[in-house]
Amino acid sequence: MTLSREASTPDFGEWAGVERDLELTDADFSRIRHLIYQRAGIVLAEHKREMVYSRLAKRLRQHGLIRFADYLSRLERQADSSEWEAFTNALTTNLTAFFREAHHFPLLAQHAQKQGGTLRVWSAAASTGEEPYSIAMALDEALDGRTRNVEVLASDIDTEALRRADAGVYALDQVRKLDDARVKRYFQRGRGQHEGLARIRPELRAMVRFLPLNLLAPSWPVEGSFDAIFCRNVMIYFDKPTQARILERFAPLLKPDGLLFAGHSENFSYITETFRLRGQTVYVRRPRS
Structure with a gap:
């Protein structure tokens, strides 16, 4: 028995739009883009609209x-409201x-071994802590555990991410990607x-x-x-003038031979003359004339 085409073909329909219980207008999205740029320097592209809806709808x-309009009006009326923190975190x-971007850590280790006295590294976009803890591990290994005068400063605008970083607790699936020796030594x-x-x-958390x-x-x-500043994969969310201002502010905070680490898709060479490229996404401050 031969089935007809209609009988053998599954019943497929047209794509239906995602049902929404909240209203996000073009004007609302434009206001959101403006507010997050003012607050955090983040440039939200047009294609981020669905992401914005799903995160702020909560x-x-x-x-x-x-209505998003009512939420945004409430934010604008209350400049010191804690809701700004939730808005930015979202x-x-x-x-x-x-x-992540593993080629940076041997360079950091080599640099640390040449330094004397106090060693300080800043993770300027620490997120949930994986980067600053990786920095701490690399320094501990490079210095054979002599880390009494080592400090890793870890900062981020997202306070919820920092809370998780401070707790230092991770899913085993994340940790198992490291080699066994590191897992046993640091977790x-x-x-x-x-x-x-x-x-x-x-010991590492300290x-x-x-x-x-x-x-x-x-x-x-x-x-x-x-001695080093890690600012990786955050500049891509800023426009070029904002990137330039941040880089100019980094410069005086680095030692003369200090290193600035960027993300794999970031190129600072055409943004400022304050830094020159030393290696793959690694920069040093140019000598002052």
């Missing part, structure tokens, strides 16, 4: 609102991993209700200091001099 529902992207395995989790060992910081703030609660 905030509206929590406040019992159905629109911040936290994509990170331990030893404690969870048991009982913490099964499936791993925690940074207290090397890192976490600090909420907005790179667009008129002043930063940090003091130089740093």
Whole structure:
């Protein structure tokens, strides 16, 4: 028996639009883009509209609102409201991993071994902590555990991400991507209700200091001099003038031979003359004339 085409073909329909219970107009999206740029320097592209809806819709529902316009008006009326923090956290992207862009860490280790006295490194977009803890591991290994005078400053605008970083607890799946020696040396395995989790060992945690910081703030609660600054995969969210201003502010916080590490898709060579490229996405400050 031969089935007809109609009988043998599954019933496929047209794509239906995603049903939304909240209203996000073009004007609302434009206001959101303007506010997050003012607050955090983040440039939201047009294609981020769905992301914006899904993340901010949670905030509206929590406040019992159905219109983005009402939520944004409330924000604008209350300049000091804690909701600004939630708004910024919601629109911040936290994509990170331990030893991401691995070629940077041997360079950091070599640089650390040449230095004397206090060694300071700043992770300027620390997210949930994988980067600053990777820095701390690399320094501990490079210095054979002699890290008494080592400090890793870890900052981020996203306070919720920093809270998770400060806790230093990660899913085992994240940690298992490291080699066994590092896992045993730097992590404690969870048991009982913490099964499936791993925690940074207290000795390594003590090397890192976490600090909420907005790179667009008129002043930063940090003091130089740093041996290295990691500012990776965050500049891509800023426009070129904002990038240039941040780089100019980094320069005096670095030691004369200090290193600036950028993300794999970032190129600072055409933004400022303050830094010159030394290696793959690694920069040094140009000597002052």
